[in-house]
Amino acid sequence: MRSAVRQGASVALATGLYGISFGALSVVAGVSVPQTMALSLLLFSGGSQFALIGVVAAGGSPVAAVATSTLLGARNTLYGAVVAPLLGVRGWRRLAAAQLTIDESTAVAVGQREPAATRAGFWVTGIGVFVLWNAFTLLGALAGDALGDPRAWGLDAAAGAAFLALVWPRLAARRAQVVAALAVAVTAALIPVAPAGIPVLAAAAVAIAVGVLATPRTPSERAEGA
Structure with missing residues (x-):
């Protein structure tokens, strides 16, 4: 607390x-x-x-x-x-x-x-x-x-620094590092060409996609897929 x-x-x-x-x-x-x-x-x-x-x-x-x-x-x-x-x-x-x-x-x-x-x-x-x-x-x-x-x-850097301090400890796991790297890459690629707001939403979509694709399936789901 x-x-x-x-x-x-x-x-x-x-x-x-x-x-x-x-x-x-x-x-x-x-x-x-x-x-x-x-x-x-x-x-x-x-x-x-x-x-x-x-x-x-x-x-x-x-x-x-x-x-x-x-x-x-x-x-x-x-x-x-x-x-x-x-x-x-x-x-x-x-x-x-x-x-x-x-x-x-x-x-x-x-x-x-x-x-x-x-x-x-x-x-x-x-x-x-x-x-x-x-x-x-x-x-x-x-x-x-x-x-x-x-x-x-x-x-302009104060809020970003505080938020980074919160996020940094959560990047210890390999999956979190991969998500962060992909999100940064997608955001950096879209900033010069996309309207404001799109890069942030795209980065969030990357995290959701990784979470969905990387979640282990249950035995019954694996059997159905087979």
């Missing part, structure tokens, strides 16, 4: 700080402060939010911005399928869990060994990221151009 809480808090802090970058970039792209806050409060998906303002900054239409953001956010559906049976929540808690199901909360939750630690890791990470992400988004939006390029502060 303590380890899960510590992990969740550290990831929440690193990811929350990254909200400064989003807030500043969003305002610079021409999105108002209330609109920027609405994105963080309601959409609450960093990748989707950055994709949306990226299209807006490039002069794309609102339809293209929403479509790109939605495509990238589709990965959260996969996260929900993984997290839901682990949490076992009902009623309004299920709605709250759906809002808090993001990259970071899912990673911390599935990285725990005990059910209680899984739940603690999910809620601490999800609530922590939500509160800090929105607080720092507001700070970045209000500061706007005064911050200059947010990447100069290293904020």
